[in-house]
Amino acid sequence: MINKSKADQALSLNLSIEALRNSLKEHNYRYYRLDAPLIPDAEYDRLLRQLEALEAESGEPVPADSPTQTVGAPPSHTFTSRQHGEQLLSLANAFDAEAIEAFVERNREGLGLEADDQSVQFIVEPKVDGLAINLRYERGVLCIAATRGDGTTGEDVTDNIRTIADIPWCLQTDAESNAQTNDIVIPDVLEVRGEVYMSKAAFADLNARQLAEKAEPFANPRNAAAGSLRQLDAKITAQRALSFFAYGAGLGARELAASQSALLSKLHAFGFAVQQTAMAVDAAGLLQRYQSVMQQRASMPYEIDGVVYKLDDFDLQQRLGAVARSPRWAIAHKFPAEEVVTLVDNIIWQVGRTGVITPVADLQPVAVGGVTVSRATLHNMDELRRKQVYVGARVIVRRAGDVIPEVVKAIDVDEQAVFPVQPDVCPVCQASVFKLEGEVALRCSGGLSCSAQLIERLRHFVARGAMDIEGMGDKLIARLVEEEKVSDIAGLFELNYASLSDWTGMGEKKITNLQTSIQQSKQRPLARFLHALGIRHVGSATAAALASHFGSLDALMQAGEEALIAVPDVGPEVAASICSFFAEAHNLDVIERLLAAGIEPSVPEQQVSNHPLAGKTIVLTGSFAAIARRAAQEQLRALGVKPASSVSKNTDVLIAGEKAGAKLSKARELGIEIADEAQLLVWLNWQ
Ligand code: IVH
Numbered sequence: 001m002i003n004k005s006k007a008d009q010a011l012s013l014n015l016s017i018e019a020l021r022n023s024l025k026e027h028n029y030r031y032y033r034l035d036a037p038l039i040p041d042a043e044y045d046r047l048l049r050q051l052e053a054l055e056a057e058s059g060e061p062v063p064a065d066s067p068t069q070t071v072g073a074p075p076s077h078t079f080t081s082r083q084h085g086e087q088l089l090s091l092a093n094a095f096d097a098e099a100i101e102a103f104v105e106r107n108r109e110g111l112g113l114e115a116d117d118q119s120v121q122f123i124v125e126p127k128v129d130g131l132a133i134n135l136r137y138e139r140g141v142l143c144i145a146a147t148r149g150d151g152t153t154g155e156d157v158t159d160n161i162r163t164i165a166d167i168p169w170c171l172q173t174d175a176e177s178n179a180q181t182n183d184i185v186i187p188d189v190l191e192v193r194g195e196v197y198m199s200k201a202a203f204a205d206l207n208a209r210q211l212a213e214k215a216e217p218f219a220n221p222r223n224a225a226a227g228s229l230r231q232l233d234a235k236i237t238a239q240r241a242l243s244f245f246a247y248g249a250g251l252g253a254r255e256l257a258a259s260q261s262a263l264l265s266k267l268h269a270f271g272f273a274v275q276q277t278a279m280a281v282d283a284a285g286l287l288q289r290y291q292s293v294m295q296q297r298a299s300m301p302y303e304i305d306g307v308v309y310k311l312d313d314f315d316l317q318q319r320l321g322a323v324a325r326s327p328r329w330a331i332a333h334k335f336p337a338e339e340v341v342t343l344v345d346n347i348i349w350q351v352g353r354t355g356v357i358t359p360v361a362d363l364q365p366v367a368v369g370g371v372t373v374s375r376a377t378l379h380n381m382d383e384l385r386r387k388q389v390y391v392g393a394r395v396i397v398r399r400a401g402d403v404i405p406e407v408v409k410a411i412d413v414d415e416q417a418v419f420p421v422q423p424d425v426c427p428v429c430q431a432s433v434f435k436l437e438g439e440v441a442l443r444c445s446g447g448l449s450c451s452a453q454l455i456e457r458l459r460h461f462v463a464r465g466a467m468d469i470e471g472m473g474d475k476l477i478a479r480l481v482e483e484e485k486v487s488d489i490a491g492l493f494e495l496n497y498a499s500l501s502d503w504t505g506m507g508e509k510k511i512t513n514l515q516t517s518i519q520q521s522k523q524r525p526l527a528r529f530l531h532a533l534g535i536r537h538v539g540s541a542t543a544a545a546l547a548s549h550f551g552s553l554d555a556l557m558q559a560g561e562e563a564l565i566a567v568p569d570v571g572p573e574v575a576a577s578i579c580s581f582f583a584e585a586h587n588l589d590v591i592e593r594l595l596a597a598g599i600e601p602s603v604p605e606q607q608v609s610n611h612p613l614a615g616k617t618i619v620l621t622g623s624f625a626a627i628a629r630r631a632a633q634e635q636l637r638a639l640g641v642k643p644a645s646s647v648s649k650n651t652d653v654l655i656a657g658e659k660a661g662a663k664l665s666k667a668r669e670l671g672i673e674i675a676d677e678a679q680l681l682v683w684l685n686w687q
Contacts, residue, residue: 017058020051024067035227037219038411040396042337071151071325078232079155082146084134085191086250089151090325091308091332101283103331107311110320110328118281120316123260124289125277127306127332128245129222130197131229133161137190140171151325160229163238164196168271191250192267198225199302202241221303246272259312279312290333295661297335298401306334338400341411342366344393347420349427351452353460353534355444357426357433359384361407369399376407380440381422390417402623402659428452448488451481457534461489464626465540466532467524470517471510490590492518493597522599526553527638529601536577540627541634545569548638551603557582613683614640619647621664622657624677635684647672655680
């Protein structure tokens, strides 16, 4: 019986089983043959799982050529086909801790061991994102290199493979590299398996060259590696800086080693690059390694998309065997997908603090790079058109590392699609819109009479790192603006508190607290006050540099462009922006009222000399929630701190944010003082 709801769902996506099979075959072809996929891997996996479910529910026999039954694509006719000596298996994927616990449990059970047995070792290897290659060595000499193809037969790419420096033409057997393995016997036939990949740096170079030559850039390093390897002219492959990691062996493996870890050392001794691995005896240990590899991911020189766990001992591997195309003794634990597909529910126009009107996509919530995303900026009209985004579009959303999620582009663009047009009046205040010369940004001409701009400006003013007015949340700001209690930032200090007392939810205590925090904010140092003013191009780092250079608000306000340019990091554009800010009558009026209300922005003398970090060498690593790393570095510099980029014995303190990785481990090793973000904020706000 067909499950109605799922079948309906498939039909609603216009995908019957047959259509889904055809669509997946086309995606296979584009991925394996053309090296130019249209959809992210996660979307491909989703479609494949959907087909699997529909096939299971239909009860019909599944044809042998269904994408659920095949691996990759059959070899092309351009390259000669080569049958592998031993089949190249694939790996089952796991995405969560439960699946890993189940994997360990299955392995123990299959080996007749107790559920909590700790006697067998698993090896953990990073999963390199490239393409699998089988290298056939006969009596130590490379004879054939073939792509995986369908696992049994692949394409002969020997000439191209010979251009890769990491791949030895002859296995090294000299005494030096085999110092610990001098019992080395090279099997008559040895199939070395591993991944051809392109490093992040080589990928960036290649795409820059592609763009310069007006050629289509590659979607990712893996496609670039695959495309480069399957060139008909090996000279082109040679220019593409490909690399290789060995991770296994087919024929000859057992003659060489009794375990995966021993095999990797032998392969290394033969002259292959192998990755760093670790061992674990239970699921907790495996998951710990997964976390630590994930933390290193962004700083690794090549792309990885997960880790692979393998039972280390070859005899035990053999006892467990394989199901279909994947071994029971290994599994890939994938990292959260960095690119996924979702639907655009709406496109709204958001008005920012400086009046820039930005198109923003409201998305169907989707998990990407480990977080759920439901909104993404489309930046401006040019970007929106280039990415072909419209309401109802299916779009690729990307979030890599700590980077802000972005819409990459729309896929399957509907011919009937109606693309949004840019508004000719501000969507909030209806004032006319304009563009500055040479800019693509659309701006509202309403200034502070535009409530959106006013709200954003107030939010920025009261934020942490700026005036830090506790209790002044988004809702309160919106209400103050809506009810016209405040019409600019100075208005916050001229509030009539009595008039708030009849507001629901505004008890006496809340009002007193608010009054206290507004009062306290009057003592904020000059750097924070300048940042809070929201002068174009003046972020927290520039504000700190200006404050320590000029020492007072007055001196800064008097400074001409030339004097401003003398400040480190201040260029002509920033200087011009500062001058025009202080030349505007409305801004001068606001500043005058702020000062009249008792604001005393100053640069405390002791700030530099008495700061607990003054003169110390500190390293910042990881990401921080309240402040960008560079901004923190700049502010610390202004406090007399010496920021450094790498941890050494000369480091005094390491300040570690979220996802701190190698630097944190090194600091621990060296016994260096480690501080967290909360401590960083205390230090930055020292007065
Ligand atoms: S082992 C029987 N180890 O991932 C085990 N594969 O999704 C076969 N890959 O086809 C593969 N890094 O192309 C193994 N350390 C690693 C790997 C790795 C990347 C690739 C390989 C394989 C695919 C399976």
